[in-house]
Amino acid sequence: MSRPRIVVAGLGDTGLLTAIHLHKHADVVGISAKPGLVSGQELGLRLARPQEWARDYWNHFDRYRKLDRVRTVHGSLAGLDLEKRAVQVVGADGTPSTEPYDALVIATGVTNGFWRRPDLQTAAEIDAEIAAAHQRLAEAATVIVIGGGAAAVSSALNAATTWPEKRVDLYFPGDRALPHHHGKVWTILRGRLERAGVGVHPGHRAVVPAGFGDGLAAGEVTWSTGQPASTADAVLWTIGRVTPNTGWLPPSLLDPDGFVAVDEYLRVPGAPGVYAIGDVAATDPLRTSARGRADGLLARNIRADLGDGTAKRFEPATRRWGSVVGAQGNKLEVFTAGGQSFSLPAWSFLQPWVVRRAIYKGMRR
Known part of the structure; x- marks a missing residue:
């Protein structure tokens, strides 16, 4: 029996993690306008200490061991054919192509200021943009x-x-x-x-x-x-005025604000086999499926819909939580939804274990 084919449209923070969860269970194709993860997190660190920021938040895809079995496509999303179950892509060299899918994950995020844009970029262009700011x-x-x-x-x-x-x-x-x-x-x-x-x-x-x-x-x-x-x-x-990156999608999939409509399982109503996660998904007013680490839940639900296991509802958080100002003095402070804080000291030592191994399941130097 052939393995299902899953296309992940957008390999930002959430799309990348979703692809990592699914690589053992399907043939996964990831489509990204960037040649690696360029996170939208920690703008303050990115502006003030870009080398430190890049260590954790800007990495080429070939550094992620769990992406070795994921085929990544560097290109721009151009359209979606729901009837044929295919995504249209324009490659970095200008060549159009289509990517058929059994399941599609929409994780294209939002545009927000100069630091979160869907523009097709090379690594050199990304580096130059970060350095210039x-x-x-x-x-x-x-x-x-x-x-x-x-x-x-x-x-x-x-x-x-x-x-x-x-x-x-x-x-x-x-x-x-x-x-x-x-x-x-x-x-x-x-x-x-x-x-x-x-x-x-x-x-x-x-x-x-x-x-x-x-x-x-x-x-x-x-x-x-x-x-x-x-x-x-x-x-x-930094006024929070965001635009969802959904211009390539049929309007029938979107809510009145242009975000992708989803149900409590992160499925897109009326589009069999299509899911959405992260800032682009209209899960709740705060769109918390990214910060709430719903990537594992979504992977579980896709597998369930493909015949392996049972689906689970996504439960949005009522308040934001996590790090706010990034690592300070080699200590990362994290705030809970209830306002309590805890610190991870010696963050430069712990970061490879917490992020590279526990979250990304292994990264090359």
């Missing part, structure tokens, strides 16, 4: 970070601790930042920001200009909440 931030004497989520808090703190001489200011519209985390998390991190010299400015709602997510250009920020305009050598917009 770091250089722009390094050269700025004053920095404004706009937004109240984890990316904003992490960017402000990492900039201030990496370059203590800079003036760094964090502006957000609510009474507190991190509104989707437990209140204790913001209390802890606000104190840390202030001790690092970051100016913390609640109650500031920015007037968003065209092209706000394109880079770190100098400029003026005006506020619809009535405060005087602010200026800086580098303005970083």
Whole structure:
């Protein structure tokens, strides 16, 4: 009996892990616009300490041992034929092709600022983009970070601790930042920001200009909440305005906001054999299937639908959890949904065991 064929569209954080779970049970094809994992996590580290960030979050696919039996295709997704069960792809060399499937995993994520885009890129282009953003931030004497989520808090703190001489200011519209985390998390991190010299400015709602997510250009920020305009050598917009990467999909699969509609098993209604996971999947208001590590559950459900085992419901988290600011001083602090924190000391020693072995099941040097 032939093995089922599973196509994973998008090999970001979640798609990559889903492919790793499935490689023993099917012929898996992964399609990616990048030649490796370029994570959307830990923007602050990526900007302030890019070499440290790249060690954990930017790795070529050939480093992942469990991808040895996964065929990876470097190209752009161009369409989906539900009747023929085939994905259309344009390769990095411009050659069109089709990838038939018995099961399809949509894991194409979202576009968010300059650091999360679906553009087809080479490794050299990725390296140059990361280096250029770091250089722009390094050269700025004053920095404004706009937004109240984890990316904003992490960017402000990492900039201030990496370059203590800079003036760094964090502006957000609510009474507190991190509104989707437990209140204790913001209390802890606000104190840390202030001790690092970051100016913390609640109650500031920015007037968003065209092209706000394109880079770190100098400029003026005006506020619809009535405060005087602010200026800086580098303005970083991390306002959570995301666009799902679903332009290649039939509109019938999408919710009114353009995300992929899914049921409690991460199946796409009305599309047999199609599933979605990660930020692109409309699982819940916070789209928690990525942070909630639903990759193992999805792999289980696909196997069940193919005749091996029983499916399990995905239960969304009500609050965000995890690391917010990345490793600091060789210690990684993780916050629970209830606001408690625990630290993993000597992170540079533990990281190969926790991430490379436990999560990715083995990585080459």
